[in-house]
Amino acid sequence: MAYLEVEGVSKSYGPIKALRDVSFSVNRGEYLCILGPTGAGKTTLLKVIAGLIKPDKGRILIDEEDVTFLPPELRAAAYMPQGYALFPHMRVWENIAYGTLIRGLPLERVWASIKMVGLAHKAYSYPHELSGGQQQRVALARVVSSGSKILLLDEPLSALDLLLNIELRYELHRYAKSMGLTVLHVTHNSEEALSIADRVLILRKGKVQQIGRPDEVYAKPRNLFVARFLGEITVVEGVVRASIDNRSVVEAKGLGRLVVNGSVNKGSHVVIAYRPEDLVLLSSPSEPYNVFRGKVIDVEFEGLRVRIHVMLSKGLESVIDQWFVHEIPFKKGETVYVYLPPEKALIFEYPREGISQALALE
Amino acid sequence: MLRLRNSRVQEKLIAWSGLVVLLIFVFFPSFYLFSFVIRLWPSVYIEVFAHPILGDVYWKEMLRYLSLSLRLSLVTVVIDLLLGVPLAYLLVKRRFEFEGFLEDLTMLPLVIPTSGFGFATMLAWTASYSLPTLFGIRIGLDTVVPVIKIPLLMLIVHVALTFPYVVKTVSGALRDLKASYEVISSSLGAHPLTTFRKVTLPLILPSMFSGAVLALARSLGETGATMIVAGVSTTAPIAIVRWEFENKVAPAAFLGALLVALSLIIIVPTEYLLTPGKKGRRLLPKGLEARLIRLERSTPRSFALLRDTASLAFLMVIVVLPMLMLIYNSALYWASDPYTGRREGSILYQLFGPPRYWDVIMRALTTSLITATLSTLLSVYISILALFLIMRYNIGRFIRVLLKIPLVIPTSALGLSMILLWGPKGLHILNPGLWLIVLTHVVFSVPVIVETSVASYMEANLPIYEDTARSLGATFYDVMETITLPMIKRGIVAGSLLAFTHSLGETGATFIVMGDHTTIAPLIVNMVESLAIPSAIFSSLILIVLSFIMLAIMRKIVG
Secondary structure: OEEEEEEEEEEEEOOEEEEEEEEEEEEOOOEEEEEOOOOOOHHHHHHHHHOOOOOOEEEEEEOOEEOOOOOHHHOOEEEEOHHHHOOOOOOHHHHHHHHHHHHOOOOHHHHHHHHHOOOHHHOOOOHHHOOHHHHHHHHHHHHHHOOOOEEEEEOOOOOOOHHHHHHHHHHHHHHHHHHOOEEEEEEOOHHHHHHHOOEEEEEEOOEEEEEEOHHHHHHOOOOHHHHHHHOOOEEEEEEEEEEEOOEEEEEEOOOEEEEEEOOOOOOOEEEEEEOHHHOEEEOOOOOOOOEEEEEEEEEEEOOOEEEEEEEEEOOEEEEEEEEOEOEOOOOOOOEEEEEOOHHHOEEEEOOOOOHHHHHOOO | OHHHHHHHHHHHHHHHHHHHHHHHHHHHHHHHHHHHHHHOHHHHHHHHHOEOOOEOHHHHHHHHHHHHHHHHHHHHHHHHHHHHHHHHHHHHHOOOOOHHHHHHHHHHHHHOOHHHHHHHHHHHHHOOOOHHHHOOOOOOOOOEEOOOOEEHHHHHHHHHHHHHHHHHHHHHHHHHOOHHHHHHHHHOOOOHHHHHHHHHHHHHHHHHHHHHHHHHHHHHHOOHHHHHHOOOOOOHHHHHHHHHHOOOHHHHHHHHHHHHHHHHHHHHHHHHHHOOOOOOOOOOOHHHHHHHHHHHHHOOOOHHHHHHHHHHHHHHHHHHHHHHHHHHHHHHOOOOOOOOOOHHHOHHHHHHOOOOHHHHHHHHHHHHHHHHHHHHHHHHHHHHHHHHHHHHOOOHHHHHHHOOHHHHOOHHHHHHHHHHHHOOOOOOOOOOOHHHHHHHHHHHHHHHHHHHHHHHHHHOOHHHHHHHHHHOOOOHHHHHHHHHHHHOHHHHHHHHHHHHHHHHHOOHHHHHHOOOOOOHHHHHHHHHHOOOHHHHHHHHHHHHHHHHHHHHHHHHHHO
């Protein structure tokens, strides 16, 4: 049974529609990441659930109780902004005890949660004396001891550098799971979302684009935007010429004939996208079809892999990832052949607003 | 469900009571003169414009006083800018010892009792052993600056009392300015002067302007110190005090309303114009630009040294010198009059001899301390309520702008307004005296405290903490008590100290509303007028030492 339900929530600020008919549900103990570019309405959504903003339309249900019109303090949902907003004028234990005291809960749970996050030796320190990881644990303990079951995290790790981000996000996930919290974690970092979420919700311009397991949304993005937001893609547009037996032939703009798996109506205008790891670089045209000649225009060495930019035809650039094994396989300026495997193609209907608009982040 | 009702009711209750107390204690008194003039317009009209015997003599006088006030404040602001901006630069950009002390000195005129300071300035410039006489120049109360026809001493006092506004806003802007802009400019090859003109100046221009506006309004309304150095000339605020004492309420109220309106016209539009939008600046014509840059390039780097020295000299002459002269004079007058050698003219004799000024001064000081404490406490409560209104509601921004007005209302107009509203001639709730002084001081104390509290509210990024606390189970009132107030405590304390000091030294308004409960600042004016110079010296010294102590405490607390 869904623990938190959001039903048809809309919210506008004057002419700006921050949320449009947003609906989804979250199970008890689930870790949901809400992913989207800046201005997608992520923070507004979180604040509506917390009760800090009233929606124009729609309902919020927590544990089957309608809380849409309850003030924030009466919902069991704790809101934590970036950096967790530990109260700077209170010691660690006072921070953790805050919700407990305010709500009049038994104080034993304060010490229990301090011990749970392993901060008994820091109980009398002030937040600014703690490391980033310790601050995060204080924030978690504060939520647990306040009796809240839902944790609403608003870009908690965005201010951190990459390594610390990776370290802290796993810890965050681990503690949240062990505490049995239901977490909604807002971020614009797709890697962060994909790596720790049970499910990911992608939001754009106030609308839910897709919700599902990380591997699911990555492998089967519902639209071009989702595909692009979760990782780099090579985009080819074209018109379907024939479709037989779950195979389609597409007349691709700038390339010519392209075979892809999947049946699409003949004559429809489509966009084909490939992930970098799905394209294959060849030194000679050794596949029977879907091979195109191009020129290497850039090579990015990223350690584990090498990302190669190939210009296929005028204005059509493709991005291909290769594992790095001892040496960089291709050099800038070299002529290469790119193979587009039919079974890896992501096929989308041509977006009404045009490709660049469909991919635009804002 | 009871708690739900509580939380909503709490919020509404606080916001509404905030609005109500602001209206009653701050805004009604500030704007009452308008309604007074409009209500009694027929009789005001007859008194001012069509007096059966005098005709429009009052109106003609008013125009003359207003003209002097306007000329005075405009020239003052120009000098403030010329001297204040370099000084702000010195305070922010140079690192040296006694930096804090220097900053205190700069801010001193803001907290200093104006009558005491006016008296000290008069001593410093007109006494027979003063600085100008060193150069063989004699300056008196009647010395007038040629062309603009402004009494020189008045100009000096006004500059001294208003330049801190420019220094304060400009140095604030300079501090906020990312140092990287200037570093980048000079690493791209710009001379410091070019950097200042092309990078720094455009960025601090809004603050310079708002500092200038504050200075202008303050100068327009300055009463206490002006009264002491005025001699025979009369500015508009002084005319109000005089007419009020001569019981000519109609012309006093009319002139007061004019002054308030003038301040309004100056303050409100600039507050709204200055905040939003950044316009691009057009380049000067190419040839001129190149020539300017060449000129700036040829300026030796030691220019900065010259600028700093000049700024320091200015500060010394206009702020420090009067203080030193005051101390020197109290030593001089301690046991006997330095000119006649008569014991009757000494501080000791006047204080403890038959005149018994000691008792008078102590009584006035006690009254001052009591009124300052009461008005500050009352203002703190009002300010906290107002703060929530300002931060949480849409009308907050408007209220914040309106709250600038009591800061610049001519103090004598404020005093008149208070007496007409609460006093025997109005609602008849209070007679002139201690409580009316308290209420008067509340009017200008609330904006001071609100301003510092709002500043620390913004600085501490409080909304995110408040939201977090709410979602952890705190009601509106819980948040206020456990999060908001503790986190902005320093802002409130700093504002209160400022308000307290301001209240201690307020002269213009207090003069009108104090009745028999003389406070120390007006007492000095009375002493000067009755030529009890030794006692005036002594009282001024006490007041200035007190405000120095307050400033030190403030620095200690706010850091």
